[in-house]
C-alpha cells in the first residue's frame with residue numbers, strides 16, 4: 626500500500642526584472658512511497674519531494690526560473 630498523501634505543486638517562474646513570482650503550472654502530487662515511510666513524501670511521477678508542516682496545507686513551490 627502506498628502512503629498516497631496528496632499535495633499541490635506550484636511551479637513558479639520569476640518575472641524578469643521584477644521580484645514577482647508567477648505560477649506557471651499547478652500539479653497534483655501523490656506520495657508513492659509505502660505507508661509509514663520515514664523522511665519526506667515523494668511523488669515519483671513528478672520527481673518531487675515534500676515535507677508536511679503540521680497544521681498547514683501541503684503546498685509545494687518549485688522555482689523554474691532560468
Ligand SMILES: [Zn+2]
Nearest residue numbers: 628630656666
Ligand atoms: Zn508519504
